[in-house]
Amino acid sequence: MIKKANIWYTLFDILVVILMTLVLLITLYPFVNSLAISLNDADDTVRGGITFFPRVPTTRNYELVFTNEKIYTAYLVTIGRTVIGTLGGLLLTSLFAFGMAHRHLKGRKLYTILCIIPMYFGGGLVPFYFLLRSLGLMNSFWVYIIPNLVNIWNMILMRTYFQGIPPDLEESARIDGANYITVFFKIILPISTPIVATIALFVGVFQWNSWYDAAMYVTKQELKPMQSVLMNIINEAKFAEQLAQAANQGGGVDLSNVAKGKKVNVRSITMATMIVTVVPIILVYPFLQRYFIKGIMVGSLKG
Amino acid sequence: MPGKQSAIQNSLNVRGEKNSNRNTKERESFFRDFLKQADLQVLVIPAIFLIVIFSYIPMYGVLMGFQDFQLGDFPGLSPWVGFRHFKTLLQDPNIPIVMRNTLVISLLKTVINFPAPILFAVLLNELMGKHFKKAVQTISYLPHFISWVVAAALMFDFFSVDNGAVNSALVGMGIIQKPIHFFGKAEYFWGMSVLTDLWKGLGWNSIIYFAAISSVDAQLYEAAEIDGAGRFTKMWHITIATILPTIVLLFVFNIGGLLNANFDQIMMLTNQMTNPLLRSHADVLDTYVYRVGLRESRYSFGAAAGLFKSAVNILLLLAANKIAGKISGTSVL
Known part of the structure; x- marks a missing residue:
């Protein structure tokens, strides 16, 4: 009886391992493949068959990416919005959460209601657009920062964490005459690394990956972030593909060659640009993993 | 006196x-x-x-x-028109198609992509190898950290007609004769949006279940073992039972978001809705609001459509909350 069960369990284990390996492979393959394509000679890539490794290794695609001056400004915009947006967002949201963690905060009930309603109901895209217009945030770098400084969900995660800190720590400092701002920076912040790292990662990734605000509210080229540049390149690639298809159907030899030539370069360059865009994030998140798992755990189990 | x-x-x-x-x-x-x-x-x-x-x-x-808002008006002070925009909205011949696409995509995601992370967390929890488990977890989070812009580029390549991995594999195994144009046909769009969403969210959405599972007292498993419970019994009665409240909570929120069919994803997979081939199956409520409201500058109409969406979402959320409350005995909101 026990033997029989063991066989089933072993079989089950093997199945799960196979399934998980499959998940791993499907998750990773698109990244590995595009890395290989970005490092492969563009003329060779069109012959097909590039999978895990480049066949004719070259850094030419990356050199081409970096001859584009737009990339430098876009990268600066992305870094700028990520650094300023994350620091500003962390400061405002963590102070907010720390204040809300105190039961004797006057007006706490009103503040809580003011926080809960927007979690379920919003005015929608069009009124928001006109708000930004009348605030003069159109075509301004600050449209990336100011509307995203306070995130209510992140505040709740942080508040839950702060509420779990023993009150004695704070009280002894208060008796010594320290005000709440000092208490926060001197006592609370140093022991809140997990939640601060978690929220920093969330806000940082949001800022790094945002394309929506840039597409909706910004038309100035010098204010466009990396995601917008990448989006344009992808659109160009799609356009070239459609052009090539149309040309093939029409039978125009010249046109098809022109379109094909364009497509080859665009595909390699798309991949190189994409790698340049994702590398910083891929390098950062595994190191913050233990923090964000802890941060989510605290928030989810209590909230 | x-x-x-x-x-x-x-x-x-x-x-x-x-x-x-x-x-x-x-x-x-x-x-x-x-x-x-x-x-x-x-x-x-x-x-x-x-x-x-x-x-x-x-x-x-x-x-x-x-109201009838014109550019230059102070918002809220334009002439009143009552429910005219809402009537126009309900009579718009696009609306049945838009609602169908929104609901089908959302419901498919609810049926497939909602349970998948639960299954993933429970199965992965069954494995003994600590390092393998950790590696699978870390890598499964990766797609969450990239934008939909990048994800779309990766997916276009993965499913590409010329030498895309999926087509090569399917042709190689003899399942299909000719490569399929996965992102070029409207009929495939629903499936593609579900698959790419699964690829991007599977690992990340399982974190919360891992957290819930890791809070289970190990003694519970030991006690069950002594009582003669087998592995699958333990999985069902301890692991799943522990994460059930989390599942219910997330499910209610999921229902409350049925009319959000992931704007980011759909905009990127359709090249910002410029691909006319996909419109018939990809146009959802959010892309509709964006198109009529901002692209076509029908501001009041766009605001009405946005409000309609928010209102229906709230009603769905409240209804789901009520039903969940009746079944599990407590309300989650």
């Missing part, structure tokens, strides 16, 4: 004074307490100020949906 009158007046006055006295005293003490904790209030007020501006002023802005 005048003495009596004045006495009444006096008493009224006294009472009035007393009342106003108490009120001002209460108010005074509130303000005094408020000022006493000024160093605490100062932490909260900037954030509240930003919330009022960026969340509440747009709520006031929905008045546009009941």
Whole structure:
């Protein structure tokens, strides 16, 4: 009886391992493949068959990416919005959460209601657009920062964490005459690394990956972030593909060659640009993993 | 007589004074307490100020949906038209298609992509190898950290007609004869949006279940073992039972978001809706609001459509909450 069960369990284990390996492979393959394509000679890539490794290794695609001056400004915009947006967002949201963690905060009930309603109901895209217009945030770098400084969900995660800190720590400092701002920076912040790292990662990734605000509210080229540049390149690639298809159907030899030539370069360059865009994030998140798992755990189990 | 009158007046006055006295005293003490904790209030007020501006002023802005807003009008002061835009919305021949796409995509995601992370977490939890488990977890989070812009580029390549991995594999195994144009046909769009969403969210959405599973007391498993419970019994009665409240909570929120069919994803997979081939299956409520509201500059109409969506979402959320409350005994909201 026990033997029989063991066989089933072993079989089950093997199945799960196979399934998980499959998940791993499907998750990773698109990244590995595009890395290989970005490092492969563009003329060779069109012959097909590039999978895990480049066949004719070259850094030419990356050199081409970096001859584009737009990339430098876009990268600066992305870094700028990520650094300023994350620091500003962390400061405002963590102070907010720390204040809300105190039961004797006057007006706490009103503040809580003011926080809960927007979690379920919003005015929608069009009124928001006109708000930004009348605030003069159109075509301004600050449209990336100011509307995203306070995130209510992140505040709740942080508040839950702060509420779990023993009150004695704070009280002894208060008796010594320290005000709440000092208490926060001197006592609370140093022991809140997990939640601060978690929220920093969330806000940082949001800022790094945002394309929506840039597409909706910004038309100035010098204010466009990396995601917008990448989006344009992808659109160009799609356009070239459609052009090539149309040309093939029409039978125009010249046109098809022109379109094909364009497509080859665009595909390699798309991949190189994409790698340049994702590398910083891929390098950062595994190191913050233990923090964000802890941060989510605290928030989810209590909230 | 005048003495009596004045006495009444006096008493009224006294009472009035007393009342106003108490009120001002209460108010005074509130303000005094408020000022006493000024160093605490100062932490909260900037954030509240930003919330009022960026969340509440747009709520006031929905008045546009009941008015005829023209560029240059002060929002909320345009001529009233009542429910005219809502009537136009419900009569728009695009709306049945848009609603169908929104609901089909959302429901498919609910049926397939909602249970998948639960299964993933429970199965992975069954494995013994600590390093393998950790590696699978870390890598499964990866797609969450990239934008939909990048994800779309990766997926276009993965499913590409010329030498895309999926087509090569399918042709190689002899399942299909010719490569399939996965992103070029409207009929495939629903499936593609579900698959790419699964690829991007599977690992990340399982974190919360891992967290819930890791809170299970190990003694519970040991006790069950002594009682003769097999592995699958333990999986069902301990692991799944523990994460059930989390599942219910997330499910209610999921239902409350049925009309959000992931704007980011759909915009990117359709090249910002410029691909006319996909429109018939990819146009969802959010892309519709964006198109009519901002692209075609029908501001009032767009605001009305946005409000319609928010209102239906709230109703769905409340209904789901009520049903979940009836089944599990407690309301989650």
